[in-house]
Amino acid sequence: MSEEFSPRAQRLRDAGHKLTHARLTVLSVLEESGGHVTSAEVLEQVNERDSTIGRASVFRTLDLLTALSIIRPTFIHTSLTPTYVLLPDGHHHHIICTNCNRVIEFEECGLGAMAAELEQRLHVKLSGHLLEFYGLCDRCC
Amino acid sequence: MSEEFSPRAQRLRDAGHKLTHARLTVLSVLEESGGHVTSAEVLEQVNERDSTIGRASVFRTLDLLTALSIIRPTFIHTSLTPTYVLLPDGHHHHIICTNCNRVIEFEECGLGAMAAELEQRLHVKLSGHLLEFYGLCDRCC
DNA sequence: TTAGATGCAAATAGTTTGCATTTGT
DNA sequence: ACAAATGCAAACTATTTGCATCTAA
Numbered sequence A, B: 001m002s003e004e005f006s007p008r009a010q011r012l013r014d015a016g017h018k019l020t021h022a023r024l025t026v027l028s029v030l031e032e033s034g035g036h037v038t039s040a041e042v043l044e045q046v047n048e049r050d051s052t053i054g055r056a057s058v059f060r061t062l063d064l065l066t067a068l069s070i071i072r073p074t075f076i077h078t079s080l081t082p083t084y085v086l087l088p089d090g091h092h093h094h095i096i097c098t099n100c101n102r103v104i105e106f107e108e109c110g111l112g113a114m115a116a117e118l119e120q121r122l123h124v125k126l127s128g129h130l131l132e133f134y135g136l137c138d139r140c141c
Numbered sequence C: 001t002t003a004g005a006t007g008c009a010a011a012t013a014g015t016t017t018g019c020a021t022t023t024g025t
Numbered sequence D: 001a002c003a004a005a006t007g008c009a010a011a012c013t014a015t016t017t018g019c020a021t022c023t024a025a
Helices: A007-014 A021-033 A039-049 A055-067 A112-122 B007-014 B021-033 B039-049 B055-067 B112-122
Strands: A071-074 A083-086 A091-097 A103-105 A125-136 B071-074 B083-086 B091-097 B103-105 B125-136
Touching: A007 A021, A021 A039, A021 A055, A021 A083, A039 A055, A055 A071, A055 A083, A071 A125, A083 A091, A112 A125, A112 B125, A125 B112, B007 B021, B021 B039, B021 B055, B039 B055, B055 B071, B055 B083, B071 B125, B112 B125
Parallel strands: A091 A125, B091 B125
Antiparallel strands: A071 A083, A091 A103, A125 B125, B071 B083, B091 B103
């Protein structure tokens, strides 16, 4: 019988990768994190759930998920480490406060039409996007 | 008499920072690079122009320019290093080919209206944005 | 069964720091 | 004049790699 796997896990398998314990653990950490996580945070959470999972596998999984466009590394303010965001439907949008670094998520971006226009005009095939606005949040205005 | 400095250099000074040789060199490398450069590329170019400028100053300048929103670290495929883009008019848009990593720039994004709507609805004050599309370029389709 | 994935530890980047010295204003 | 910024080199931290072993399909 087919087991219960998250849709993202299915995508992993559909792409021809094995659903290993290490990968499923990293994925569930990301899914339960609800937002922007650094590799250090992922490492810590993974280690908390199963300390036998090695660092290298976590990084390999992050790279794999990135290659499959399941997550996307993003830079928020500090250098040295990207934060990873899940790309729920192949896209992601947020506002980053340039003063306090708070991240404000928002829904719909109306970029579908723009994507369609670009695909036609530039002969490309788009599969996802990231939209970041920078400015001051309500608390910092 | 006031010397000739680029508008971005002015912004640096206006923010209370000294216009040192190291900073001006990094800035002009970025301005002449016309796009996405990694720290390694900046280091190399800077070293080519003046090998007495130290690595540390280059990194310190990249951090400073980022803090002032003059450049923005962005992620293009590889881990370990962000690429820096100038934020010409407070915004930047491009398409990144997920296969060959080519970067395709495009103009107008029609986000002005969206920004206005978000400002009103979320009580924020936006000053810039970054829009990245991911997909296959014409050569890789 | 077996290609693919893993964990480990060592190697490799990439970036930052401390401090004496120099420089922009 | 003097706070701010620099260059150097050493210290750090984050990520990657090689390889023998293990495991999902």
